[in-house]
Amino acid sequence: MTLMGTLVTGAIVCYLAGALAALLGNDRWGRILGAWGAASGAAISLSLGMVALASGSVFSAVFDFPSLTGFALRIDGLSAPFLILTGLVGAASSVYGAGYSAAYTGVYSLRKLGALFNLLLLTLTLQVMADNALTFLLLWEAMSLVAYLLVLTEHREPATVRAANWYLAITHVGFAALLAMFFLLSAGDLSTAFDTLRANAPVPTQRNAIFILALLGFSAKAGLIPLHVWLPMAHPVAPSHVSALLSGVVIKMGVYGFCRIVLDLMSGGPAWWGGLALALGVASALFGVLYALMEHDLKRLLAYHSVENIGIIFIGIGAGLMFQSYGLMSLAALGFVAALYHTINHACFKGLLFLGAGSVLHATHTRNMEEMGGLIKKMPRTALMFLIGAASISALPPLNGFASEWLIFQTLLGGSHIPEPAVALMIPIAVALLALSGGLAMACFVKAFGITFLAIARSPAAEKAHEAPLSMQAGMGILGLACIGLGLTPFFVVPVLGRALAGLDRLAWETTVFSLTLPLNTPATFGSMSSPLLAAGLLILLGLIPLALWVIGANRRTRVGDTWGCGRIAQTPRMQYTATAFAEPLRRVFAELYRPTKDLSIDFHPESKYFVQSIEYQSEIHPWFEKLLYQPLIGIFHRIADRVRWIQAGWLGLYLTYMLVGLIALLVLAWWTP
Amino acid sequence: MRLFSKILSVGIVTEPLDNGGEEVELARQVAAKTQKLLGRAVGIREVDAGSCNGCEIEITGLTSPIYDLERFGLCFVASPRHADMLLVTGPVTRNMEVPLRKTYEATPDPKLVVAVGDCAKTCGVFQGSYAVVGSVDAVIPVDVFVHGCPPEPSDILRGILAALDRLPPK
Amino acid sequence: MSSLFSQLAVLGSSLTLIFALMLLWHRSVDAYTTAFAWQSVVLAGIVAVVAYFERDPELYFVAAMLLLLKGWLIPRLLRRMEGPFGAEQELQPYVNTATSLLISGLLVLFAYAVCRPLVALSHLPTRAGMPLALGLIFVSLFVIASRKKALTQVIGFLMLENGIALLAVLGTYGIPLVVEIGVFLDLLLGFMVMQLFVYRIHETFESLDVEQLGRLKH
Amino acid sequence: MSAWFVEIFQVVFVVALAPGLVGLIRWIKARLQSRLGAPPGQPYRELGKLFHKEAVVSKNASWIFRFAPYAVSASTLAIAFLVPVLVVPRRLDMVGDLFVVVYLLLLGTFWLALAGLDPGSAFGGMGSSREVTVAALAEPTTATAIFSLALGAGSTNLGAIVAAALNDPWTVLTPGHLLAFAALFIVAIAETGRLPVDNPSTHLELTMIHEAMILEYSGRYLALLEWAAWLKLFVFLSLLANLFFPWGIATTLTPGALSWAIVTLLVKLALLAVVIAVMETRVAKLRLFRVPELLTASFVLALLAITSSFLLR
Amino acid sequence: MIFVLLLLTPLLAAATAALVRPYRLWVGWVTTVLSFAPLGAALWLSARVLEGEVLTWGPGEFLRADALSALLALCVSFVAALAAWLGPGLAVEDGYDAAERRSYRVFSNLFAFTMLLAVTAHNVGVMWVAVEATTITSAMLVPLHVTKASVEASWKYILIGSVGIALAFVGTVLAYFDFVNLAGEQASALNWTSLLASAPSLHREVLKLAFVFILIGYGTKAGLAPMHTWLPDAHSESPSALSAMMSGVLLAVAIYAIVRWKIVVDAAVGPAFTDRLLIALSLLSLTIAAFSLLGQRNYKRMLAYSSIEHTGLTCLGLALGPLGVFAAMLHMVNHSVTKSMMFLLAGRIQQRYRSTEIVEVPGLIRTMPVTAGCFAAGMFAIAGLPPFGLFISEFALVRAGFTAGRAWLMGAVLALLVVAFIALVTHLNRMLYGTPPKSTSVGEHTPWALAPIGLCVVILVILGLALPAPVSRLLNKVVEIAAP
Known part of the structure; x- marks a missing residue:
């Protein structure tokens, strides 16, 4: 067996053993052994990705199960980055989970949690290896289902069940789209190896249908607008290490699938493909961050930021696709590399942030930022880790978020090479909105970190907070280091990703050279940036001052x-600026978009209206998409359902009339049918 | 445009230094002192501990183009943290006792306190009132009292000078 | 000879259809039972005619069965049921008489249209009655759908069965005996069960109005 | 002359002159207000005084509060290294381009805003909230303006943009360039907290942006922050000066070229200082919620700039 | 011998139950044990059929069993055994009195007998008689407890069912008419094999007419829209064991009848005609079922509508060529197992909560964890999630559609499936979680009764993960018959 084969087997064995241990063990040992299984499996996944990237070799295997012939796995350059991010976030969240899930002892089933966690990692690891549609779809559905059950962990909360419903509904819409997409792509035979599909060329109309279906199906998983609604519901209610995995890895599978179909299996399409992906990406980036700003639930806030970052990733992919259709291959490669880079980065910092939020939740038992504050003194290490994550996601140099966002900016600037007026207008707007969302993200994380960790405690719970246990710190530490490391090494990461993509068969940019020099010289030579030098400079200056x-x-x-x-x-916590107040100016600025509802009620003293007893101010934001898209849609469906209910009116004569009419109709139909 | 023509026509109205007069003399001394002691840059935080606002009107006069406090490197600041000197007016009322003390504590060393107006020293007509704690020096150490009800801007400048004089050499 | 056969068949078929239409303008269950009994007798007559012309002893047997079962036994049972529910009348059907008749006419026309290939295919002298048989089926179905009393619906259903038997006899001179016996058995059992349920409905709802059967919805 | 020496010299030059520029602006403003005003050297005195005072730190504050001044000044200093002030091209061009500069600014804002929240004072929170609002809203303009400049030069590298403008002086007069200048000028005003976005000399907490955040600082911390803010102003203005009016900037490392560069830069800065002072005298501070309108206007300018760059290319 | 075991044991059981008065619990156990005889016979039959035999029995090959019959016999006898095992009459606390228990034991066995006869009868006329008899036998059981609702449901059932089945008889007569006109009168004319043999020479127009009547007729029993209206009422009001049999196999038997006729008509007219009719009706069924599920408030009715949905899917599969027939047959088998299990579970839930309203049974997972687990598994199965058999068969069905080039149709079907899925899962979660009412006791009361349910779940998972070779061979043989 080759090295990669051994690693694949090893990972599967580890995950399964972990799941088994979690199922069979008692609360304590099951939890710890399950976490070990997951962590070692994830470590193997990570090394698998690295081996695949380093050696450039391709692993391929076909397994035949009794009913399922051709369960095909294959690792290539596109799988490798996703294996790496699965491994990284998986390892960190398993280590973290070992400590975190202890709080569930005696409340919710630890066995279920541990076993499902291992299974989720297993499906995620295998997902990126799937080499035919059948394998892909089966793993996809298995992954969705396991994730669904994990979201349901705290099933006694009504919000959890609601979130799980939404998640499953949207993911199922996506699955249906994917099913149709793969059937169209493979002309009905789902067990066709991807290699054969690459060689096939569907007719253009079908290609467009496939693209639309792929976008629909994968964006449902990735959380691209307008199919993002499940993210802010499901991510907060899941256990935090699961949220990290959901936001860090599961939604990335949407990105992976989209890349696999659009970059690999159906390489090349009309420019509007890229334009559509770009537009959706921009919308997601902007709306994601705008809604995040208004959120005071720490984990919901993070979930909205996932929408934003998925948008940024799709901006990269969309721009790449657009360049590809105009034949600007090196720019296209840059876009894809930037998107992949941001994918890995987002997995790291969002994983880290969710773990940090989990520690806060663990310590304060609330997700409401308005009840936190002052935590930096109680839990300094968590605070530091959260700060690193916050700085990364705000794209502050020299951390990893900056490196990839910078690359995406550079890609977009390459749009000037396209002589179309439509593109000429689209690209600058994309640049501007991306920059806006970057700035707003910074604002949002100043709020998230500042209100949560700084100043004085806003509630007794926050006063009694304590630092997270060592295992949780370790989990955060892994991702924190990854954020820093990925931020400092774009000169290494970018060429490696470039080579990985160049390994894909149908891509025509083999000739593109990704230089390995110290500064990050992009192929288009638009600008240059060297984050290690920048970091060194900043450190030196910090010492010099x-x-x-x-x-x-x-x-x-x-x-x-x-x-x-x-x-x-005296200062009381109530005198501090609140999260609501912090976001107020931006809410006023974007009031047209938020359309907040305000409710101000003042209780006066019964004797005189000059004495106020209490003032209550309530303001709510109804997310635009839920109000204008989903509610009407659900309304329509329910209205149809109501109409359909009247078919069964309880009236026997009517029923018999249906039969008579049905008979006559079919007789007429039979008349006309040859 | 009308604004600019007005600016041109008015010119500089700040009383020139070589014009003689008491204020200018004082100012010159102040300039010298501040230069020596606080690098000729003094931030002043004004605290109204309960005055009738007469003193405030005069203090405001200091920032006008005529007196132009800024030319000596003196300026009013928004926070005691930024201040080097507290300018306290009025008798200290009960409500202002703690705030005054807090302001004093909030000001970083080295710092000075100038109490402006008669009330600050004697509580003036408010003396004995149930709402009044007492003079400013009953609450915080005062370096210099400036008399007058209200004192003229020149008096205030004199007070500032006196205070700067008392600042221990660093 | 053959034309007489054909005449008789068509005449019989028309008569059965007219008896079905009687259900639409009468209101008392008693009249319905009578109509059904006479219809069954006519049907038995047709079978007997076919048996006579075709010299088929099996069909004589069928005719006898029909007469016994539908011409005598079932009407008797029906009349016995009228005792307790005699007052139940079809006062306000869902569709009024005039419209009912109009719709029935349309249904018979439709049956003619549908039967074109049948008539074209067959060379039996009885073929001209087939559209009427199908019309009878349609009209019975309409009766069941548009009437409110459980008893009326039972009679409508029995007429539907008559229509099928008529169709079988006219089109093919009867179906194989095994099946025929099975059908009779089923018919009898089915009728018994329906009768049982009519009693149950009356017990439970104290009325035979199927409008009351409206609580199961959606 | 060693290239590295020039890099260091530039930073020292910028750091040294930054307070002077602010002093100059204040002095001109005083004159326009018919006052004598403090001499242009006054900011140096203030710094000296602050460095010699003790620092008072809130008991609620964490290490963020103490660290922020260093972080802010480090990031601002880093910008001072990256922006071409006297010479193009430079060794440090490869470290970062215009986007890096913008994000370094954001880094500073990030720390400062956190520091504003740290002591738990209502003013600090208010200042942070407003500061990040303005910073976030200025972002799209900056990016779009950069885009339009980069279109002309074919690079986002600052050195390359300036060099391109030097090579083809007439590009400076293209509508795209002029519009971009206007847009960036507004951004610079907003970023450096000048009127009409923010009043640097206000005493009213409720109208403050930048001042509110640093209300809690004193002593050396305050000195660092003030210096960093002045540095930011200086760098921004010299960036504007060099990007749009690059004449005089040295392209060789000869002492003559350098001295000429210094002279021209000082002249350009002085002119800009006059412009700012006149403007600050002319306009009143905008209400906070009208600031976005101003920034939107600048964004529209930037968009127009880029469109015309595309069309006229 | 096989046929004796298959057909006579249910009759024997019915006779035992009818004759022993007063009713004793041992009678229940005897009939339960006897109900395994048909299952054994069906297994034996399947084994013989797999070897390529076609079994016949009686004068004029009165009974005939090919692969299609064997498959159905297997389903029917399995579900009948399950219903006997878990139906009323075995335990003291099942909530029925002696007369009701006897009635159940008599008529459920007769019901099983009629269904088995329907699938093994050679003569399509006899098949019709048997199917008609299923209506009678099962209608007797619907109001086992006489309530207004159950009487209402049974009246609707019997009237709609009888009318429908009468229309099927019209179809049969028309086909016979066609045959007689071409080949003359003969005793074996209604034998399925003779019909099939002479099909190519039959008159197309008449056969088309016949098929319309047959489709409407048997479609009524199968629950195809718009003739499905009896189904939610009868399924929700009858005792759970009967619902299990009706939903699990009665629908399948009706589909069986449609398949038999479709084979004949296809041979004469070509498949395009029957396909079009089937697609029209199944799409209507799917639509109505999906949207009815969305607004459903009663979980037994929900299961009933889901049966309509799955009938629609099965009929759709029949219209999609050989691949589709394979998928449809597999779907039918899966649905038999799942839906009978689900109705039995629903019966348990109803017994505990005394309500069939979804909102009145929250917190299932706390009150009856094992039942809830099985119920959830079953709901996932009928919603079409892996690793259950229905997922595989739905998958195969969609695949058949795409292979047949009906992409738009499949798109619509997928969309409707998603609607149904969302509805089912939402309802499921409403039942599983939440706080149970105070009065509801906690714990599994009769755990032994869960053993057969567990068996069903296992079978479902096996069918979902690895289709056993004998099953797939049997299905392939069915496909050979049904879509040559």
């Missing part, structure tokens, strides 16, 4: 006093 202060003999005395509040008697 205190030195300079010492040289000029600055006063080093520091006195600790009260916070200045215009001389008020």
Whole structure:
């Protein structure tokens, strides 16, 4: 057996053993052994991806099960990055989960949780290896189902069940689309190997249908607007290490599938494919962050940011597709590489943030930011990790979010090479909106970190918070290091990803050279950036400033006093700026979009209206898509359902009339049918 | 455009230094002192501890083009954290006792306190009122009192000078 | 000879159809039972005529069965049921008499249209009655659908069965005996069960109005 | 002359002159207000004083509060390294382009906003909230303006853009370029907290943006933050000056070219200082919720810039 | 021998139950044990059929069993055994009195007998008689407990069922008419093999007419829209064991009849005609079922509508060529197992909560964890999720559609399936989670009764993961018959 074969087997064995251990073990050992199984399996997945990337070799195997002939697996350059991110986030969240899930002991089933967690990782690992449609679809459905059950972990909360319903509904819509897509693609025979499909060329109309279906199906999983609604519902209610996996890896499978179909199996299409993906990406990026800003549930906020980042990834892919259709291969490659890079990065920092949010939840038992505050003193390591994640997701240099977003900007700038006026207008708008969403993301994470961790505790729960146990810290640590590492090494990551993509058979950019020089020289040579030098420079400057202060003999005395509040008697938590207040200016700015409902009720003293007893201010945002798209849609369906209910009116004569009419109708139909 | 023509026609109205007069003399001394002691940059935080606002009107006069406090490197700041000197007016009322103390505590060392107006020293007509704690120095250490009800801007400048004088050499 | 046979068949078929139409303008269950009994007698007559012309002893047997079962036994049972529910009348059917008749006419026309290939295919002298038989089936179906009393529906159903038997006799001179016996048995059992349920409905709802059977919806 | 020496010299030059520029603006403003005003050197004195005072830190604040001044000044200094002030092309061009500069600015804003929230004071939170709002809304304009400049130069590298403008001076007068200048100028105003977006000399907490965030700082921390803010202004203005009016910037490392570059830069900055001072005298501060309108206007300008760049290319 | 076991044991059981008065519990057990004889016979039959035999019996080959019959016999006898095992009459606390128990034991066995006769009769006339008899025998059981609702349901059932089946007889007569006109009168004329043999020479127009009547007629029993209206009422109001039999196999038997006729008509007219009719009716069924599921408030009715949906799917499969027939037959088998299991579980739930309203049975997972687990598995199965058999058969069905080039049709079907899926899962979650009413006791009361249910789940999973070779061979033989 080859090295990769051994690794694949090893990973499967580890996951299954972990699942078994979780099922059979008692609360404590099942939890720990299950986590070990998951972590070691994830580590093997990670190394599998690395081996695949490093060696450039392709692993391929076909298994025959009694009913399912041709369960085909294959690892190529496109699978490898996803294996790596699965492994990274998987390992971190398993380690984290070992500690985190202890809180469920005696409340919810740990066995189910542990076993399903292992199974989810298993399906995720195998998903990117699927080499025919049947394998792909089976794993896809298995993954969705396992994820669904994991979302349902805390099933006693009504919100959880509601979220799970939404998730399953949307993912099933996606699955139906994918089923149709694969049937069209493979002309009915789902067990055709992907290699054969690459060689086939469907007719253009069918290609377009396939593309639309693929976009629909995969964006449902990825959480692209308008199919994103399940994300902010399902991610918060799942256990945090599962949320990390959901947001870090599961939704990335949508990206993977889209890439697999559109880049690999049906390489090349008309420009509007790219344009559509780009437009959806831009919309997702903007709306995602806008709704995140208004969110005070820490995990919901993070979930909306997943929508944003998936949008950014699709901007990269869309731009790449557009360039591809105009024959600008090196720019296309740049776009795809940027998208893949951002995919990995997002997995790392969003995983990290969800784990951090989980630690906060673990310590305070609330997800509401307005009840947090001051946690940086109680849980300094978690705070540091969350800060790293927040800085990464805000694309602050020199962390990893910046590296990939910079690449995406560079890709978009390449749009100037396309002489179409439509593109000429589209690209700058995309640049502008991407930049806007970047700025808003920064604002949002200042809020998320600042309100959660800084200042003084806003509730007794936050006052009693405690640092997370070591295993949880370790889980966060892994991803924190990954964020820093990926941020500092674009000069290494980008060529590797480029080579991985160049390995795909149908892509015509083998000739593209991704140089391995220290600064990140992009192939289009639009701009240059070197994050290691930048990081080094920042570090040196950080050291130099205190030195300079010492040289000029600055006063080093520091006195600790009260916070200045215009001389008020004492500071109470209620005097602090709240998350709502923090986001208020932006809400006013985007009021047209949010259309907030305001409810101000003032209770006056019964004797005089100059004495106010209490003021209550309530303001709610109804997400636009839910209000304008889903509610009417659901309304239509329910209206149809109501109409259909009247078919069964309980009236026997009517029923018999149906028969008579049905008979006559069929007789007429038979008349006309040869 | 009309604004600019107005600016041109008015010119500089700040009283020139070589014009003689008490204020200018004082100002010159202040300039010298501040330069020596606080690098000729002093942030002033004004605290109204319960005054009738007469003093405030005069203090505001200091920032007008005529007196133009800024030319000496003095300026009013928005936070005691940024301040080097507190300018306290009025008798200290009960409600302002703690805030005054807090403001004093919030100001980083080295710092000065100038109490402006008669009320700050004697509580003036408010003396004995149930709402009044007492003079400013009953609450925080005061470096210099400026008399007058209200004192003229020049008096205030004099007070500032006196205070700067008391600042211990660093 | 053959034309007489054909005449008789068509005459009989028309008569059965007219008896079915009687259900649409009469209101009392008693009249319905009578109509059904006479219809069955006519049907037995047709079978006997066919048996006579075709010299088929099996069909004599069928005719006898028909006469016994549908001409005598079932009407008797029906009359016995009228005792307890005699007052139940078809006062307000879903569709009024005039419209009912109009619709029936249309249905018979439709039956003619549908039967064109049948008539074209067959060379039996009885073929001209087939559209009427099919019409009878349609009209019976319409009766069941548009009437409100459980008893009326039972009679409508029995007429539907008559229509089928008529169709079989006219088209093919009867179906194989095994099947015929099975059908009779089924018919009898079916009628018994329906009768049982009519009693049950009356017990449970104290009325035979099927409009009351409206609680199971959606 | 060693290239690396020039890099260091540039930073020292920028750091040293930054307070002076602010002093100059203040002085001109004072004159326009018919006042004598403080001499242009006043900011140096303020810095000196602050460095020698003690620092008072809120007991609620965490390490974020103490670290932020260093982070802010480090990121601003890094920008000072990256922006071409005196010479093009430079060694450090490869470290970062215009996007890097923009995101370094965001980095500074990020830390400062966190520091504003840290002591738990209502003013700080208010300032942070407003600061990030303005920063976020300025982003699209910046990116679009950069795009339009990059279109002309074929690169987002600052050195390349300036060099391109030098090679073909007439591009500076194209509508795309002029519109982009206007857009970036508004952004610069917003980013550096000048009127009409923010009033640097306000004493009213409720109208503050930048000041509110640093209300809690004192002593050396305040000095660092003030210096960083002034540095930002200086860098922004010299960037504007060099991107749009590159004449005079040195293309060789000869002392003569350098001195000429210094002179021209100072002249350009002085002109810009006059412009800013005049403008600040002329306009009143906008209500906070009208700031987005201004920024939208700048965004539209930038979009027009890019469109005309596309069409006239 | 096989036929004796298959057909006479149910009759024997019915006779035992009818003759022993008063009713004793041992009678129930005897009939239960006897109900396994047909199952054994069906297995034996299937084994023989797999070897390529076609079994016949009686004068004029009165009974005849090919692969299609064997498959149906297997389903019927399995579900009948299940219903005997879990139906009323075995335990003291099942909530029925002696007369009701006897009635159940008598008529359920007669019901099984009529269904087995229907699928083994050679003569399509006899088949019709048997199917008509199923209506009578099962209608007797619907109001086992006489309530207004159950009487209403049974009246609707019997009237609609009888009328429908009468129309099927019209079809049979028309086909016979066609045959007689071409080949003359003969005793074996209605034998299926003779019909099939002479089909190519039959008159097309008449056969088309006949098929319309047959489709409407048997379609009524199968629950195809718009003749499905009796189905939700009867399924929801009858005792669960009977619902299991009706939904599990009665529908399948009706589909069997349609398949038999479709083979003949296809041989004469070509498949395009029957396909079109089937597609029209099944699409209508799917639509009505999917949207009815969405607004459903009663879980037994929900299961009934799901049966309509699956009947629609099965009939759709019949119209999609050999691949589709394979999928349809597999779907039918899967549905038999699943739906009978589901109705039995629904009966357990109803017994515990005393309600069939979805909103009144929250917290199932806490009150009856095992039942809830099986119920959830079954719901996932009927919603079409892996790893259950229905997923594979639906998958195969969609595949058949795409292979047959009916992409748009399949698109519509997929969309409707999604609607049904969402409805089912939402309802399921409403039942599983939440807080159960205070009065509801917690714990599995009769755990032994879950053994057969567990068996069903296992069978479903096996059918979903690895279609056993004998099953697939049997199905292939069916396809050879049904779509030559």
